[in-house]
Amino acid sequence: SRLAKLPSSRRAFISAFSGPLSLPPAPSPALLRRRSSVARMSAANSFDSSQQSAPGSSDDFIVAVDGPAGAGKGTVAKRLATAYGLAHLESGLLYRAAGLLSLRRGIPFDQDGRVAQLCETITLDDLAYPELRSDQAAQAASCISVHPSVRAALLDLQRRFAHFPPDGCRGTIIDGRDIGTVVCPEAPLKFFVDARVDVRAKRRHQEFVGKEMGMPFEEVLEDMKQRDKRDRERAEAPLVAAHDAVVVDTSDMTIDQAVDAVATHVDAFLRRRAEKMGSAQSAESVGVDPVREGGS
Numbered sequence: 001s002r003l004a005k006l007p008s009s010r011r012a013f014i015s016a017f018s019g020p021l022s023l024p025p026a027p028s029p030a031l032l033r034r035r036s037s038v039a040r041m042s043a044a045n046s047f048d049s050s051q052q053s054a055p056g057s058s059d060d061f062i063v064a065v066d067g068p069a070g071a072g073k074g075t076v077a078k079r080l081a082t083a084y085g086l087a088h089l090e091s092g093l094l095y096r097a098a099g100l101l102s103l104r105r106g107i108p109f110d111q112d113g114r115v116a117q118l119c120e121t122i123t124l125d126d127l128a129y130p131e132l133r134s135d136q137a138a139q140a141a142s143c144i145s146v147h148p149s150v151r152a153a154l155l156d157l158q159r160r161f162a163h164f165p166p167d168g169c170r171g172t173i174i175d176g177r178d179i180g181t182v183v184c185p186e187a188p189l190k191f192f193v194d195a196r197v198d199v200r201a202k203r204r205h206q207e208f209v210g211k212e213m214g215m216p217f218e219e220v221l222e223d224m225k226q227r228d229k230r231d232r233e234r235a236e237a238p239l240v241a242a243h244d245a246v247v248v249d250t251s252d253m254t255i256d257q258a259v260d261a262v263a264t265h266v267d268a269f270l271r272r273r274a275e276k277m278g279s280a281q282s283a284e285s286v287g288v289d290p291v292r293e294g295g296s
Ligand SMILES: Nc1ncnc2c1ncn2[C@@H]1O[C@H](COP(=O)(O)OP(=O)(O)O)[C@@H](O)[C@H]1O
Pocket: 067, 068, 069, 070, 071, 072, 073, 074, 075, 076, 175, 203, 204, 206, 207, 250, 253, 254, 255, 256, 258
């Protein structure tokens, strides 16, 4: 896939995440050269992001999973990716990377032009840092993601991922806030995974305890409420269920139950698609047979 061509070594980015709130060192000349070649490559491969969707077939197997923090989007998406052979992108990590890098570089969240410029340099290789999972990164992500220019700067990468899954994957599953509404409105399968805010905060709190990122529960809950409000009320690509999304409330479900609830719809979709392809193939063979018969 074209994404796979992006360079895997990003030393300046790594050092930006490695120190506790330290500013990254100035990029080396080698890195700057590499960056400009990435920029050229993305420009060459880019498409008009004002289009409703990326080029690629509308038959592409794309699963959009949106919903608020802690609802279980990532967990469900990861499990489905393994079960169905899909490539998984947690789009929130892109915003988290942009937010955390802005903090580290001292770029105020309201300087959207500078944050958007930063977004242009982010690639899929930058998303593995454990610090991106922190509450600080989540809050920063929510703040910078209100800006249309920041969202636009990350759109191309997400759409490209959706339509060009890495080799060996039969499709893609992307979780976030606006995948079914803005990034991939053409996705044939859309889910809105939701849960009550107290349940979501409890889950996230537990997760932080497990990772020794300890924070009082009340603080996790408050931050989550703030983020919910900001994500839902922003003018650009607010958190809202797409009109054609299946809503799954996981408040009273185990992880297995949530995965099953979503997988049932994916199975039904695959059955319908197989039937459609089967009938198209038989229609084609009906059309071919008489010609063959006539010719022999
Ligand atoms: N249905 C569920 N029941 C209990 N815990 C869950 C459930 N779904 C997810 N979790 C846990 O809650 C936390 C947040 O889930 P995650 O998938 O990261 O949410 P999101 O991606 O929506 O923010 C994780 O620790 C995960 O293991």
